Amino acid sequence: MPELPEVEALAEFLREHAVGHAVVGVDVTAFQALKTVDPPVTALAGLLVTGVARHGKFLDVDCDGLHFVTHLARGGWLRWRDDLTGAKPVRPGKGPLAVRVRLSPGEDGRAPGFELTEAGTQKRLAVYVVRDPEDVPGVAGLGPDPLAEDFTPDLLKTIVGGSRAQIKGLLRDQKVIAGIGNAYSDEVLHVAKMSPFKIAGTLTDGQVADLHDAIVSTLRDAVGRARGLAAKDLKSEKKSGLRVHGRTGEACEVCGDTIREVSFADSSLQYCPTCQTGGKPLADRRLSRLLK
Numbered sequence: 441m442p443e444l445p446e447v448e449a450l451a452e453f454l455r456e457h458a459v460g461h462a463v464v465g466v467d468v469t470a471f472q473a474l475k476t477v478d479p480p481v482t483a484l485a486g487l488l489v490t491g492v493a494r495h496g497k498f499l500d501v502d503c504d505g506l507h508f509v510t511h512l513a514r515g516g517w518l519r520w521r522d523d524l525t526g527a528k529p530v531r532p533g534k535g536p537l538a539v540r541v542r543l544s545p546g547e548d549g550r551a552p553g554f555e556l557t558e559a560g561t562q563k564r565l566a567v568y569v570v571r572d573p574e575d576v577p578g579v580a581g582l583g584p585d586p587l588a589e590d591f592t593p594d595l596l597k598t599i600v601g602g603s604r605a606q607i608k609g610l611l612r613d614q615k616v617i618a619g620i621g622n623a624y625s626d627e628v629l630h631v632a633k634m635s636p637f638k639i640a641g642t643l644t645d646g647q648v649a650d651l652h653d654a655i656v657s658t659l660r661d662a663v664g665r666a667r668g669l670a671a672k673d674l675k676s677e678k679k680s681g682l683r684v685h686g687r688t689g690e691a692c693e694v695c696g697d698t699i700r701e702v703s704f705a706d707s708s709l710q711y712c713p714t715c716q717t718g719g720k721p722l723a724d725r726r727l728s729r730l731l732k
Contacts, residue, residue: 445659460488469538487503489503509570510567536559599617630716634647698713
């Protein structure tokens with residue numbers, strides 16, 4: 441699933457490659473992905489791409505004041521095409537292609553664009569055409585952005601204070617902190633040397649400060665690694681940069697212990713016992729807690 445660093449990198453990529461082009465047309469093949477009807481998607485045709493922003497894990501393409509906003513969900517991705525001239529017409533229901541955005545030709549005569557694709561059977565990719573990004577319910581309800589200047593240790597202390605939620609779940613809650621998903625919450629907690637099941641409201645001031653540093657440094661490092669890469673290379677870069685997430689059974693690069701996993705119905709988390717849980721393994725069941 442694309443998270444804050446990948447979406448930020450996609451936004452930077454589109455700022456460089458799409459801004460200044462006019463929208464020639466938007467072809468929707470996965471009709472369930474389009475969540476709005478007013479304005480219609482056809483209203484984008486002829487508008488100039490003037491900017492690209494990120495809101496949490498939402499990507500926002502500003503087209504002369506109308507906003508093409510997408511959430512790539514678990515199986516979605518954005519694929520840039522240098523030239524869509526001669527591209528085969530889209531066929532609804534065929535293959536992973538959900539949306540194609542065709543842009544006006546550049547000075548080289550090529551007509552670029554981008555495609556939104558979604559793998560798997562859980563079709564959750566979402567596209568909105570709105571006059572204001574805040575008209576997207578998921579954007580309007582976002583918590584603070586962890587890379588914003590006002591995301592301070594004091595703000596994080598307020599967020600965790602009194603919460604009975606496990607810290608892993610709290611970090612993933614987009615209404616609490618915007619942009620962190622399953623992968624980077626594992627990475628953040630590994631850097632912070634914190635159990636994923638620690639109750640948020642029990643954090644000391646020192647632990648809050650360590651967690652804040654881990655959030656900011658982990659995300660900034662990931663954005664830095666992704667910056668300048670082509671959209672097609674971001675997935676592999678993300679995977680190669682992860683230290684614990686997706687690395688069950690491998691050696692922790694910090695201490696050498698074996699990375700372990702806790703599985704749930706539709707997801708899993710990875711952690712290092714030595715770095716995060718005092719050497720004790722976590723029980724691998726939904727309501728896991730440290731083994732006594």
